[in-house]
Amino acid sequence: METEVPVDQLESHPKFSWLVRPCERYKEEYSDCTSIKAKFHQYFINGETADCSQWKTDYNRCLDFRNKRDLKALEDVITSERLRRIKRLEGHHQNNVWEPRESPPDDWSKPIRKEYAADEEFSYIAVKCKELKEGKPSESVSTCSIS
Template identity: 55%
Template sequence: METEVPVEELPNLPRLSWLVRRCEEYKEEYGDCRSIKSQFHQYFIHGETQDCKQWQTDYVQCMKYRDTKDLEALISVIESEKERRRQRLQGHYANDVWEKRDSPPEDWNKPLPDYLQKDEELSFLSRKTKDQQEGKDDTSGSMCTIS
């Protein structure tokens, strides 16, 4: 993903400056958000059309940063991106069904149960792999391709 802020400038700029997209992407997102197709989708999913003004505001602020290197404009876009990310991950953080863990289970790589090993031995992929290893792979015949 390209960013508006060059990588070599990141150490001298506010934290999370890498979140800022290319300015043109904000304009494209605004156009997409305002399209008939998107508005129909928004109405279908949310019961109302969404406010697209933030995309336009981000575009204006991004262009201001590009043209004048105004740090307040950059910080405004960073805050908007942080809010967008927070909303996108809200379901993940609110999920209390699964217990989050810090490391994989100790037996994560134990052998499969016998019935799964048997199923694997009978699978098409396993048979083809075995045929290839034994040199029985016959690809000279006709092959059916659906396109």
Template identity: 45%
Template structure:
């Protein structure tokens, strides 16, 4: 059973009605974990360090209860409240991005976005693990590790 589907079956096997943006609903255990983390000693210490005060964790608890109502009882109002909460959380998270007036947003990538790297960077990249493995995958050099050979070392 997937809790993230807007068309899903509950425990009894009946299908819940569609909820607009129901894909935003997470698994109920995620809300439980977020509430536990928010109210833990470590979480409170982190909140005090970052914000100078403890945060209100009640929304995570409400979301957890609404999620279980939605999943187990097909409570459409609980599902809608949960989606509204997720939208508000998302809006709050993206608010600094939308209010950013320092950087100019561009409509397309720069014209020279794929120009070759400078010579000094190519020289540094030459002996990296990533470069060696990509050459092995392209067949330019033989593999440095043969998976058909089974090595076992007992210490």
């Protein structure tokens, strides 16, 4: 994982410093958030456009840390990242439909059922593994994706 604070220096920096991305990532997020395409998407999905100012603030604070070694700026970016993470996981933590497991089911590693075994032979992963073992790419599997 990329982080602004080098891994070997994490111990000497504030807790959760590993959350801080390289400064360029904040600039990219800001540019993406403010693009016409993103604004259209935000309005279509949420009925309003998003406030992208936090990405720019995080970028500026990240640069302050990088250039001036300002630990207050680093702590501000850490706080922002933690809040962003809490908001992203909000739905997961508010879930009241599923009960979280403490451990995997007892039979999690049992063999696949016979009716599915035939399909497994032609799965994308199986085909790619076969290609790698033979050392040749295959044209039989499409790698096309729509984004």
